[in-house]
Structures are given as C-alpha cells and as structure tokens.
Amino acid sequence: MTDLTKQMFNAIENDLQHQLAQLDHKHTQEYFNMLSYHMGWTGDGSGPEATGKRLRPLLVLLSKASILANEKEEIGEWESAVPAASAIELIHNFSLIHDDIQDRSEKRRGRNTVWTKWGIPQGINAGDGLFVLANLSVFKMSGKHPSDRINRVSELIQKTCLDLTRGQFMDISYETRTDLTVENYWPMISGKTAALISCCTAIGAILAGADESTIEAFQSYGQYLGLAFQVQDDILGIWGKEEKTGKSIASDLIERKKSLPVLISLEKKGEFYERWQKGAFKPEEIRELSELLVRDGTLLKATEIAEQMTDLAINNLRMANPRGVAGKILFDMTDKLLNREH
Amino acid sequence: MTDLTKQMFNAIENDLQHQLAQLDHKHTQEYFNMLSYHMGWTGDGSGPEATGKRLRPLLVLLSKASILANEKEEIGEWESAVPAASAIELIHNFSLIHDDIQDRSEKRRGRNTVWTKWGIPQGINAGDGLFVLANLSVFKMSGKHPSDRINRVSELIQKTCLDLTRGQFMDISYETRTDLTVENYWPMISGKTAALISCCTAIGAILAGADESTIEAFQSYGQYLGLAFQVQDDILGIWGKEEKTGKSIASDLIERKKSLPVLISLEKKGEFYERWQKGAFKPEEIRELSELLVRDGTLLKATEIAEQMTDLAINNLRMANPRGVAGKILFDMTDKLLNREH
Numbered sequence: 001m002t003d004l005t006k007q008m009f010n011a012i013e014n015d016l017q018h019q020l021a022q023l024d025h026k027h028t029q030e031y032f033n034m035l036s037y038h039m040g041w042t043g044d045g046s047g048p049e050a051t052g053k054r055l056r057p058l059l060v061l062l063s064k065a066s067i068l069a070n071e072k073e074e075i076g077e078w079e080s081a082v083p084a085a086s087a088i089e090l091i092h093n094f095s096l097i098h099d100d101i102q103d104r105s106e107k108r109r110g111r112n113t114v115w116t117k118w119g120i121p122q123g124i125n126a127g128d129g130l131f132v133l134a135n136l137s138v139f140k141m142s143g144k145h146p147s148d149r150i151n152r153v154s155e156l157i158q159k160t161c162l163d164l165t166r167g168q169f170m171d172i173s174y175e176t177r178t179d180l181t182v183e184n185y186w187p188m189i190s191g192k193t194a195a196l197i198s199c200c201t202a203i204g205a206i207l208a209g210a211d212e213s214t215i216e217a218f219q220s221y222g223q224y225l226g227l228a229f230q231v232q233d234d235i236l237g238i239w240g241k242e243e244k245t246g247k248s249i250a251s252d253l254i255e256r257k258k259s260l261p262v263l264i265s266l267e268k269k270g271e272f273y274e275r276w277q278k279g280a281f282k283p284e285e286i287r288e289l290s291e292l293l294v295r296d297g298t299l300l301k302a303t304e305i306a307e308q309m310t311d312l313a314i315n316n317l318r319m320a321n322p323r324g325v326a327g328k329i330l331f332d333m334t335d336k337l338l339n340r341e342h
Numbered sequence: 343m344t345d346l347t348k349q350m351f352n353a354i355e356n357d358l359q360h361q362l363a364q365l366d367h368k369h370t371q372e373y374f375n376m377l378s379y380h381m382g383w384t385g386d387g388s389g390p391e392a393t394g395k396r397l398r399p400l401l402v403l404l405s406k407a408s409i410l411a412n413e414k415e416e417i418g419e420w421e422s423a424v425p426a427a428s429a430i431e432l433i434h435n436f437s438l439i440h441d442d443i444q445d446r447s448e449k450r451r452g453r454n455t456v457w458t459k460w461g462i463p464q465g466i467n468a469g470d471g472l473f474v475l476a477n478l479s480v481f482k483m484s485g486k487h488p489s490d491r492i493n494r495v496s497e498l499i500q501k502t503c504l505d506l507t508r509g510q511f512m513d514i515s516y517e518t519r520t521d522l523t524v525e526n527y528w529p530m531i532s533g534k535t536a537a538l539i540s541c542c543t544a545i546g547a548i549l550a551g552a553d554e555s556t557i558e559a560f561q562s563y564g565q566y567l568g569l570a571f572q573v574q575d576d577i578l579g580i581w582g583k584e585e586k587t588g589k590s591i592a593s594d595l596i597e598r599k600k601s602l603p604v605l606i607s608l609e610k611k612g613e614f615y616e617r618w619q620k621g622a623f624k625p626e627e628i629r630e631l632s633e634l635l636v637r638d639g640t641l642l643k644a645t646e647i648a649e650q651m652t653d654l655a656i657n658n659l660r661m662a663n664p665r666g667v668a669g670k671i672l673f674d675m676t677d678k679l680l681n682r683e684h
Contacts, residue, residue, distance in 0.1 A: 098470065
C-alpha cells in the first residue's frame with residue numbers, strides 16, 4: 001500500500017466503525033458483535049486478513065482525488081467522500097452476508113460465515129442491517145457537497161443495488177437451468193460484480209464535480225474493470241494454481257459454477273456438454289475436464305475475452321484522465337488487479 | 343372503505359405496480375413474478391384478501407390530507423405523497439418476506455409464502471429487492487416537495503429501518519432466552535411494530551409542512567397506535583375467539599411467542615413460569631394455561647396496558663388535530679383498529 005492508500009484505508013475503517021457503533025447498545029450488543037465480526041474487526045481470525053482490502057471504497061476516494069489533483073495539489077481532496085465510500089463497502093458486505101446464506105457457504109476469508117455462527121435468521125437480519133447502515137451513511141455528506149450531487153449519488157447507489165439483486169436472482173436461478181449460453185453470462189455478472197465497481201468510480205467523479213464525459217469515462221472504467229476482474233476470476237477458478245489462489249484446483253468445476261469458460265463450452269454442445277448433463281463431477285475427473293476445456297478452445301476464447309475487457313478498462317481509465325498521485329495509483333492498481341495469478 | 347380511502351388505495355396500488363414494473367424484463371421475469379405474487383396481485387389466491395388493506399401507506403396519505411384540509415378544501419392535497427406511502431408499504435413487505443423465512447412460516451394470508459414457493463435463497467433476494475424499490479421510490483418525489491423535506495423523510499425512513507432490524511434481532515434472540523421480563527418487550531415491539539407506523543404518520547406531517555409540535559403529535563400518535571395494536575394482538579393471540587381471529591385458540595402459546603401476557607406471567611415466577619421452563623406445551627394443556635393466565639392476573643394487567651396505550655394514541659391524535667374528511671377517517675380507523683375482536 002502507498003502512503004495515500006494507507007491514509008484512505010484508515011479513514012474508511014474509522015468511518016465504518018463509527019457507522020456500526022449505532023448498534024453498540026444494551027439491547028443490541030450481540031447484533032453489533034455479529035456485524036463487527038463480519039467486518040473483520042473482532043472474533044476468531046480478526047485482523048487485516050479478515051477485513052479485506054476495501055478495494056471498492058478506495059476506488060471511490062482515488063477517483064475523486066485523481067480528478068481534483070492539479071498543479072498546486074498533487075492529491076485532490078477526498079476526505080469529504082468517505083461516507084459514500086463507506087456506504088459502498090457496507091453494501092458490498094450486506095450482499096456478501098446474504099450471498100453466503102444463499103450459497104450455503106460456511107467459510108469466508110478462512111473464517112466461519114455469520115450464518116454459520118449465528119444461524120440463518122440472524123444472518124439475514126445482519127445483512128439487512130448493513131444495508132440500512134449504508135443508506136444512513138450517505139446522509140452524513142449533507143452540507144459537505146451540493147445537494148444535487150448527493151441526490152445523484154444516492155440514486156445511483158440504489159439503482160446499483162437493484163442491479164445487484166437482479167444479478168443475484170439470475171445467479172440463483174441458473175443453478176437449476178440446463179439451457180444456458182454465454183448470452184446469459186453478461187447480464188448476471190454485470191449485475192453481480194461490475195455494477196458496484198462502476199458505481200464506485202462514478203460516485204468519485206460525481207462528488208468531484210467532474211463534467212459528464214469524465215463521469216461517463218470513470219463509470220465505464222469501473223464497469224470494464226469489474227467485468228475483466230470477473231472473467232479472470234472465472235479462468236483462475238479452473239486453471240489457477242492451487243498454491244496461489246488458495247482454492248483447490250478447478251473448484252469452480254466441482255461446484256458446477258456457471259462461469260464464463262463453462263458457458264462457452266456448454267454452448268458448443270460437444271464432449272463437455274455431454275458430460276455436464278450427466279450430473280456431478282467426481283474429483284478424479286477434474287483434471288481431465290479442465291484439459292478438455294483447453295483442447296476444445298475454451299481457455300483460448302475466455303482468455304481473449306479477458307484481454308478485451310482489460311483493454312477496455314485501461315482505455316476508459318486513460319480517457320478518464322486521472323491525475324496526480326491518486327491517478328498513478330489507479331493505473332497501478334488496475335494493472336495489478338488484471339494481471340494477477342491469484 | 344370510504345370514497346377517499348378507496349381513491350387513496352387505488353393510487354397506492356397503481357404506484358406500487360409501477361415500481362415493481364422495473365423488474366418486468368426478459369432476464370428477470372420470474373423475479374418480477376415472485377414480487378408480484380407476494381404483493382397479492384398474481385398467482386394462486388391473488389386478490390383483495392391477498393393484498394391486505396395497505397394500512398400503513400393510507401396512514402401516510404390520511405395524515406397529510408388531514409393537515410392540509412381547510413375551510414375551502416375538505417380534503418387536503420395527498421397525491422404528491424404517494425411515492426413515500428409506497429416506500430413504506432414496500433419496506434413493510436420486505437420485512438414480511440424476510441420474517442417469514444426467519445420464522446419458517448409457510449403461510450401468509452392463507453397463501454404459500456415466497457420462500458415456500460421459490461426457496462430460501464430467492465426469498466432472501468426478493469426481500470432485498472423490495473427494500474431497494476422502496477429506497478428508489480422516494481426519489482420520485484423530487485421537484486414535488488422542498489428538498490429538505492424529502493431528505494428528512496428519506497432519513498427518517500432509514501432510521502426506522504434500523505429500528506426494524508433492531509427489533510427483529512431481539513425477537514429472534516428471545517427465542518432461545520429464558521430470562522426475559524416485560525422490560526425486554528417494549529424495545530422489541532417498538533422496533534418491530536411501532537417504529538414503522540409512527541414513521542407513516544410523521545412522514546405525512548413532514549410532507550404537509552406541519553410545524554414541529556404537530557409533526558411530533560402525529561409521530562407519537564403513530565407510535566402509540568402501533569404499541570396499542572400490538573398489545574391487543576398479543577391478547578387476541580391467547581384469548582381471541584377462533585372464529586373471529588381465524589387462528590386456532592391460543593396459537594401464540596403453542597408457538598411459545600414472547601408476547602406481553604407471557605412476559606407478564608413469566609416475570610411473576612409462579613405456576614406459569616414453572617410450566618414454561620419444562621418445555622413445549624401440548625395442545626390439550628392450552629385451555630388450562632390460558633385460564634391460569636386469567637387467574638394469576640395476567641389478562642387484567644395486559645388489558646390495562648392495552649387501554650393505556652389506546653388512550654395515549656387517541657390523545658396524541660387529538661393533539662395532532664387532524665382536519666376535514668381525512669381527519670374524521672383517522673379517528674374512525676383508530677377506533678376500529680383498537681376495538682377489534684380479530
């Protein structure tokens with residue numbers, strides 16, 4: 001982390017803790033505990049590994065700071081956007097808590113998930129609570145920004161949340177469908193992954209008072225960053241090296257995740273499709289299956305798409321023209337995120 | 343229903359349908375279907391019985407109309423508050439969908455619940471979707487009201503939602519607690535029931551541009567209306583006549599609901615407390631137990647409390663001084679709600 005991202009990270013953590021403290025009261029102590037546990041601050045395994053990198057809120061603040069940098073100030077003002085950045089992180093975490101229940105995932109970042117520890121009813125409520133805290137966070141900007149900008153940000157956040165639930169609907173419904181093609185992939189990951197990242201970069205630009213074409217470039221940058229990231233994640237989910245991803249090889253195949261490579265190959269209605277229709281894969285088949293997806297051209301096709309999305313992300317970031325220290329960090333971060341092996 | 347409430351009801355239904363139509367698209371058709379089913383418009387058993395009375399949004403509109411009534415206009419303007427009324431109804435329904443999952447309730451208003459039909463993962467997502475639609479609804483008022491009033495309404499709605507999740511946390515956590523007293527009852531039902539009703543009447547007053555003391559009177563009216571309603575519901579849940587409540591006699595006892603009468607009697611640490619500690623009640627014990635709660639003075643105490651809350655609701659409504667046709671409806675409705683046998 002650079003000095004600037006460290007500063008921003010700390011500001012985000014402070015603000016998030018302040019938001020959650022609204023529940024730190026007599027009758028709701030354990031409610032506060034479960035949210036604080038989920039955020040990575042308390043309980044077994046708490047600490048930097050558990051909080052995650054707070055990438056999304058950092059994107060909000062870096063986008064804003066990069067627009068407002070000028071000849072006098074190498075770093076543009078970003079502090080006033082912290083409540084919006086927190087709102088995004090809280091929404092991300094609300095969706096993770098509900099996701100974990102929906103997928104019956106028992107672990108997140110190596111720790112027991114909220115529902116595993118406190119049960120499904122409290123897990124649902126914990127997710128709801130983080131969503132409400134996100135919505136409340138936005139009001140803390142009043143007086144610090146023109147009210148039309150705040151309203152635009154609030155509305156964009158809610159539209160993004162609607163996209164999130166749309167993507168989630170598709171993801172869940174795909175589990176029982178056998179007729180899926182690549183055409184079904186894009187609306188799902190646009191909603192589930194790209195919408196929120198694109199919301200981050202757009203919010204930074206809106207709060208910086210950028211002109212419409214800059215806002216659009218930042219929004220598109222976030223959109224393609226999200227898509228590129230997800231496609232790459234899907235590739236790593238099948239061909240990633242175990243020691244680098246921390247997941248067992250081709251775990252996405254075992255879980256029958258409707259990832260891009262799987263949909264590309266299913267669409268061919270060839271050998272992989274035939275095998276897929278026969279039901280669950282055995283662990284001993286996985287290596288052969290992932291090799292089959294190389295032979296039938298799926299890896300090549302998916303890699304091409306990942307490269308296209310990466311190019312689009314970087315081109316849009318160039319068009320957005322982020323400046324100063326934050327601008328440089330945005331380029332570096334994008335590069336690191338899209339050229340990762342884990 | 344009077345002509346005015348019929349008009350209001352239709353305006354609410356139209357607006358709600360308009361909100362949900364945002365999901366009526368190719369990739370999310372079934373998502374739209376589940377929300378539309380839950381709202382009572384489509385699927386098995388749809389119709390007036392399934393939609394419910396839309397009491398909460400009516401309270402928003404009636405409160406506003408009653409403040410703006412004057413010598414020239416017997417009915418004050420209420421149409422501009424419809425999006426806020428819809429927001430409240432969507433929040434109420436979001437909480438019902440999640441509640442039904444949390445309580446594992448298979449039926450609501452005689453129909454299968456969303457999770458029973460579409461599974462828990464889609465049920466959680468359907469609730470989330472209604473919450474987002476509620477938040478989006480508020481933006482539809484911009485330009486129709488001064489922006490400071492809209493902001494105040496938005497923030498009050500979110501604070502109320504935080505109260506809802508607080509109350510829900512307590513309700514769920516009480517299931518496994520054996521040390522509860524009446525002191526634990528009030529924060530739970532304040533959050534679960536009274537907060538949203540009090541939000542309705544306060545919103546009506548805020549959007550009408552009422553002075554602070556009037557806003558406060560409307561808010562308190564809603565608060566006590568909610569509390570009185572819940573206490574009465576708790577009494578009917580044990581002593582209500584089966585043919586009037588539509589539930590089997592004393593079903594709250596079978597379900598071991600931590601209702602006011604139960605908490606009053608548990609606090610006494612007498613005969614009822616002893617029996618409660620021994621675990622689940624058998625159906626054949628129920629009549630004897632409900633009689634025991636009469637003998638030990640619980641029914642009397644609970645009825646006294648219901649009357650106190652009812653008096654406070656009516657006194658606050660008088661202080662709020664609602665006028666014209668809508669004012670009369672508010673008094674009639676309050677009277678009907680608090681003197682019911684079902």
